[in-house]
Amino acid sequence: MKKKIGVYICHCGGNISDYVDVEKVYAEVRNEKGVALAKITMFACADANQKEMEADIPEKDLDGVVVASCSPQLHLTTFRAVVERAGLNKYDYVHANIREQGSWAHSDNKSGATENAIHVVKAAIAKVRNAESLEPIKISSVKAVAVIGAGVSGMRSAIALAKAGCKVYIIERDHFVGGRVAQWENLFSTNETGEEIIKRLYNDTINNDNITLYTGAQVLSQSGNIGSYRLKVQINPGFVRNSVYSYEMDEAISVCPIKIPDLFNFGFTQRKAIYRNHSGQLPIMAVIDDENCTRCGDCEKVCKDIDFSQQKKEINIEVGSVLVASGFDTYTPKNNEFGYCVIDNVITLPQLKRLVAMSDRHLEYKGNRIKNIAYIYCVGSRQLDGENKYCSRYCCTAAIHTATEIRRKYKEINNYHFTRGVRTYGKQEIYYSEALKMGDVFMQSFDNELPEVLQKGNKTFVKIKDILTEQKELKLQADLVVLVTSMVPRDGISVNDLFKLPKGRDGFLKEIHLKLRPVETVIDGITIAGCCQGPMNLTESVNSALSAATKSYSYVSKGELELEPIIAKVDKEACTWCDACFKACPFDAIIKVEEGFKVFARVSDSICKGCGMCLPVCPKDAIELNSYTNREIEEMIDMLASD
Amino acid sequence: MGTLNAKFGKKLAKYGTFDFSACYNCGNCTAVCSLTDQEESFPRNMVRYSVLGLEDEIKSSLKPWLCYYCGDCSAYCPQEAFPGELMMSLRRWLTSRYDWTRLAGLFYRSVIWNIIAFLLIAAGVITYAFHVNFSLEHVMHVGHLFEIVAIAAVFAIILMPNIVRMWWFTIAKSGEKIPVKAYLISLRELFLHMFTQKRTLDCEKHTFRWLEHLILVIGYLTLLFTTVFLDWFSARNKIVIVFGYIVSGLVFIVTFHFVFNRIIKSKEVSRFSHHSDWFFVIWLFFMGITAFVVRLYIDINIIEDNLWLYLVHLIILVQWAVIIVPFGKWTHFLYRSFAMYFKKVLTSANQ
């Protein structure tokens, strides 16, 4: 119980004193119980006043301080620092907001505003009277980070973390690295191929001793919290012994009798049960897809590296932080959305990219030479009626870039773009400009009058009411219709559920604050990078990867973490373990403890967020929240409700 | 409904355009154009049609003729799409569409064909002169006869049918009913624009250019009149002779200035020159200067010994009358005047 409290009441220039009678507040509170010193000041935050407070505290031997001024958002930390400098604990300070919630809110009622201020300051005094000094919770933190996904974002953040001296485990679900980028040939905005970029990242990854790469791996379960996450990882075998590609593996692939649609090529081609995606695929090896292999043994006969004795492995790793870089999926248009699945020559942009990668001299689709290509934009994005309201950002540029690449690669291609307004923002504008100069034709429609794809005989037509040509109806006979599809959240990503990562309305993983805390999640110690957070191009993915790496590194770099001590505490004697709090806690911070015959709840310091959900459900009133104890709150209410 | 055709751009390139596909539809060009109006908005609209390849729509439009190429649009285009040059190229393209012989298109698209035609004509004239033993009297007589016949023939066989075709594409084809009265009351517009080109004045800053053009048109027409109907080269009347000197002098001085501008590319309008532009100004210049010198030689009595000079003049004249007038830039003057006329016809019919 504090006995010598200092109270400072601020004019804030006139921001407060124009409406609140500061003198009256001073007169009302200076004789409150425990108040040893009360002062009025023109600007509490001014250097001079801060110095005065620093002097007052030791001189008057103050043990608690209240400043009645603006919002704590603005100056709580300022005044906490003042009391700390004067030798008090920062929780010995309580902030009373009489500006945003006082003078400004009640500028039409001066006497009311003054009454309000008096009550608020008295409540703050009541709180500080009962305040307890608290020390930050210190926990140890394992200097290792798990990175989920070995796409560009995952590998780039792993390299950054490893270079900073931190141990990194990359857990990649696929047997190969690179994620989506491995599927694309030339990329904007550097004109490198996906293969080149992946090769660079892969070499840096495997040549760094701090990084352990697990492919064909997935997280089965997790426990723990920031500083110490324990992950159980399952590693699926590829049933191939040597990680060097040999002639015999080629043989093995050709003798394998199983054929299934090759998803790497979006179903354009078929692959065997033993396969590799393409010749530049990393790691350079073939793998056997356990799901489709019938164990006929044909491959074993021609290749000595096949090893069916390999088993699933489970390993346990412990890390201080987890960086999720699980990427995105490409949108699959609905049946007959712009003729998809119904009209023969309607494909998606990702499919087109694979088609181009696989076609050398001529661009052909289903045996027809392609000359006129129609690109329909925003398919699965910016939907008026559908779920995806967002713009996928990458697609305008990717479509335009792909179209100009096609022009360069094959002769006599005409590109027709049916857009909803071109969004090649920033430096990507150059591609738009280039496409225009090359003679690509751009049209635009409103979202309520989308282009139509029609089939007449064996010809395909695209129609649009072009708003750039006085809404004139225009028609094109297209050899190929390309739907410029959106990015969508990856389906069924187990890590999201395992870590209870919140998703935004768009279904992508959600950051705490898009601007100010863009790579942190509400789960302490878990950061997100790249397209799992929302549509991004590579530059943006890598930006976020590096920022997430820095953030994750900050959790583990010192081997120790300081956490805010405002958490729940269970009175072990009063608790009877009814498990009500256990069920109420959204963060699983309640642990059941058995000591001899006594069973009770304990709150994990490092998991508890201090949300207070457990307090009201406890029938024995055995739980208290640091800094918001029953006594503090009750006395504050008494003050606020007093006449 | 329009049918898209991106290949049209390649076709147009042969008529002198480039980079118009860079247009991103900002509309600056239309905003700065001093001749566009709400009903007839251009040039963006024409740039757009060209990008989309809407040939039929362009063919039925009079807009390319409504532009007098001040070049402001090109100067203000942020994409350097040169809308002004596109309008110019569309005029060339339209000329080739109106021309039933299809020769206009050939000459626009290829310099080689022009040169071949010029050489053939020169050879023809020289052969003829050889045939009559280079007799000055014969050659000059036939030369004069040729002028009369050529003017009549080019008008009757080529230009008139082409103007009818233009009328068909721009007015009749749409099926709109136009009362005869509209044609009659609008006739004034035809002659007004043909002889004054007064629309040029609406392009700001262009008074001097308009004056030059006016002098050229009047000079050219009177030169034609003096040589053909007053038979300048055989004239004895002092007034006619002096008059001939003045008009031929005017023609070559003004054309010299035009050629000079094209060489130093001083203005937006003279920045790009298609071969048809060069042929037009250079031939006019030669026509003026050779006519001037021929008469001078006649007056100082040395033409007998310098038959070659008259032959050169005749070759230039025939090339001008047989190629440049019916198939080259000369027709623009005619089509433009008719375009103004047709526009007036359409507006008065709609009132």
Ligand SMILES: Cc1cc2nc3c(=O)[nH]c(=O)nc-3n(C[C@H](O)[C@H](O)[C@H](O)COP(=O)(O)OP(=O)(O)OC[C@H]3O[C@@H](n4cnc5c(N)ncnc54)[C@H](O)[C@@H]3O)c2cc1C
């Ligand atoms: C058609 C198309 C063309 C594009 N072209 C360009 C371009 O030219 N230039 C450009 O800058 N950008 C381009 N992009 C964007 C680019 O593809 C993305 O920015 C990039 O792929 C994002 O990388 P990522 O690592 O975040 O995600 P991804 O590439 O999706 O990688 C995610 C990785 O995580 C793995 N993973 C997922 N879930 C789990 C799990 N539970 N456990 C373990 N591993 C998991 C996946 O297997 C994958 O390897 C294009 C996109 C598309 C669709």
Ligand code: SF4
């Ligand atoms: S980037 Fe372009 S194509 Fe993609 S959703 Fe946005 S506007 Fe549509």
Ligand code: SF4
């Ligand atoms: S100013 Fe240039 S870019 Fe703008 S509309 Fe005209 S031609 Fe197009």
